[in-house]
Amino acid sequence: MSPSALSSALLAVAAITFVHAQPDPADPTPLVDKHYAYPSGIPYQVDYNTAALRGPQTGYNICNSTTENQNSLCQTSFVNHIDDFCLWAPPQPNSTIGDTEGQEVAWCTKPGHGTRLIPAGALQGVQLIKTPNYIQIAGFIDQTQVNIAANDYGGELDPHGADLRGNPLGGLMYSNAFPSNGGNNNSYQQVIDWTNFMGGDGFCMKVCDPAGQNQQALCQNIYDRLGCAYNAPNNAQKGVFEVCDGDDMSPVGVYTTNGATSTYFQPAESLGPITTVPYTATPAPSSNCVTYASTALYTGQPTPTGATASSGASGAKSTASGTNSGASPAKTGGAATMGVSLSAGLVGVVFAMAFLS
Numbered sequence: 001m002s003p004s005a006l007s008s009a010l011l012a013v014a015a016i017t018f019v020h021a022q023p024d025p026a027d028p029t030p031l032v033d034k035h036y037a038y039p040s041g042i043p044y045q046v047d048y049n050t051a052a053l054r055g056p057q058t059g060y061n062i063c064n065s066t067t068e069n070q071n072s073l074c075q076t077s078f079v080n081h082i083d084d085f086c087l088w089a090p091p092q093p094n095s096t097i098g099d100t101e102g103q104e105v106a107w108c109t110k111p112g113h114g115t116r117l118i119p120a121g122a123l124q125g126v127q128l129i130k131t132p133n134y135i136q137i138a139g140f141i142d143q144t145q146v147n148i149a150a151n152d153y154g155g156e157l158d159p160h161g162a163d164l165r166g167n168p169l170g171g172l173m174y175s176n177a178f179p180s181n182g183g184n185n186n187s188y189q190q191v192i193d194w195t196n197f198m199g200g201d202g203f204c205m206k207v208c209d210p211a212g213q214n215q216q217a218l219c220q221n222i223y224d225r226l227g228c229a230y231n232a233p234n235n236a237q238k239g240v241f242e243v244c245d246g247d248d249m250s251p252v253g254v255y256t257t258n259g260a261t262s263t264y265f266q267p268a269e270s271l272g273p274i275t276t277v278p279y280t281a282t283p284a285p286s287s288n289c290v291t292y293a294s295t296a297l298y299t300g301q302p303t304p305t306g307a308t309a310s311s312g313a314s315g316a317k318s319t320a321s322g323t324n325s326g327a328s329p330a331k332t333g334g335a336a337t338m339g340v341s342l343s344a345g346l347v348g349v350v351f352a353m354a355f356l357s
Contacts, residue, residue, distance in 0.1 A: 023164050026051040030164035031171075036061075038174050038188040042076065047170035053163065057170030058091070058103045063114025070302060074115040076172045077106040079191070079207045082128040082243050083297040084110050085137055087118070087203055088157040088168060088196050089146035093305075097154040097198055104157055104168040107146045111300050119145045120301040123294065127236040129246040129286055133212035134219065135177060136246075138204040138234035145304050154199015156231075158221040159192070173207060180211035193219035197228050204232035217251035225266050225274055226252075233283040241294050246286040255279035 023030065027049045036042045039062075047057040059073030067074050077086040088104040090097070097104075106115040109123070118141075126139035144150050159166045159173070173191035175181075181189055193215040194207040208219040223231055231252055253264045255278070264278055 021160060021164050022162060024052050024054070026053065027163075027165060031159045031166035032164070032192050035190055035192075036172065038076075038190065042172065045170060046075075046172060047165055052165070054102055054165065054169060057168065059105055059168070059170070061170060061172055063106075065114065067114040068111060068117075070116050072105065072114065072116045074106050074113070075104075075168055075170055076113070076174070077115075078108065078113055078188075079135055079137065079173065079175050079194075079205060080177045080185075082126055082137070082241065082292065084108075085128075085205070086113065086115060087141075087146065087198060087205065088171065089143075089148055089198060091147065093147045094144075094149045095147050096149050096152040097157075098152075101155065101157060101167040102161075102169045104171070106171075109298055109301070116146075117301050118298075119304040120298065121304055122146065123241075123298065125236055125238040126241050127234055128243045129234070129284075130177075130243070131246045131248045131284070132179065133214060133248050134206055134208045135175065136204065136206045136232050136234065138202075138228060138232055138236040140201060140236065140238050141203055142304075143199065143201050144306065148198060152199050154197065156221065156224040157196040157198065158224075159194060160221050175207055178209040178211065180209055195219050195221050195231055197231065202228065202236075204228035204234060204236075206232050214248075214251065217254075218248060220252045223252045223266055225269075226277070230277070230281045233281045235283050235286070240291060241297060242289050242291045244286040244289040247284040249281075249284040252281075 021030075027047065031046070034046055036046075042061050044060055044062050045057055046061050050056055057075060059075040060067070061074075061076045063072070063074035063076050073091060077088065079085045086106040086108040089107050090100040091103060091105050092100070106113070107118050108115045109118055111117065122142045122145035124140040124142065126137060129136045143152070143154075148154065157167050157171070159171065161167045173194050174188040175191055176185045176188050178189060181187060189210055191207045192210050194205070196205045197203060206219055208215040212218075220231070228234065233249060255262055255264065257279070262278070266274060
């Protein structure tokens, strides 16, 4: 794809993003324009305006040892390494992402962030890809252990939303693992552009380097009905916990056919289910994959609630590519769903796991 063709496609995507977003008059500053140094510059609440249409955020952003428990309402999240990342999920059990997208709290893999902890055994396979401009994590999870209803195919969380206040409201994201950080694990950069799909017993998270290139295109959030398959193509496998180097993916929606570059935009929900997409997203090339035992990665986690969560794998399984994320042709409860395996196609809207094991 030529640089000029890519540039034109990215401008088109940016224009669509701007048109669809409508700031709340009571809180017109977009979440992505609220920048805070970690930890000293973070306010108690980023979004505290009670006059705003959705009200203030339900949690808080100053999180420490006093807030670290399974009832924490911390809304400051992190993506650092395969053993140190957080996912957004509901504060109350048996919730759907669609009903709680503005209220989600951070659930993390290790203590130290003042958040809830993902229970032992809930993560059932994780792949982390480090590219020149973003970090992507995808995998399998017993979502009931992070309060997502068993039958919920979920949706997207991101720092934008229709009112630009983010989902969750006031949710902040940080990382110490970008190339631009120079390997300094004690220094955190605020992530401005990120996306997190949760549901269907799967997840994907992509955080773009604030000093990198094409942040808005690589961490795009206007394709919320297409799930991980198109937003974060990956080779996650159940039973495998691995870290790989990778190339940047093509920006979501941008594809080339017979030498011509085109940009696809998902249709409005009012037009019904998505029955076809003009291209198939594939994971970008990856290399230097290293596998780990889950027991070596995740320690100090709480005991699972309810039925015993299936245990994580030893990490001894092959790292060969064998999976594709799913695409989503529908929405439920206001949040985009994940589902429909690529092998089954998009016709028929069969709700299925977002990843193929």
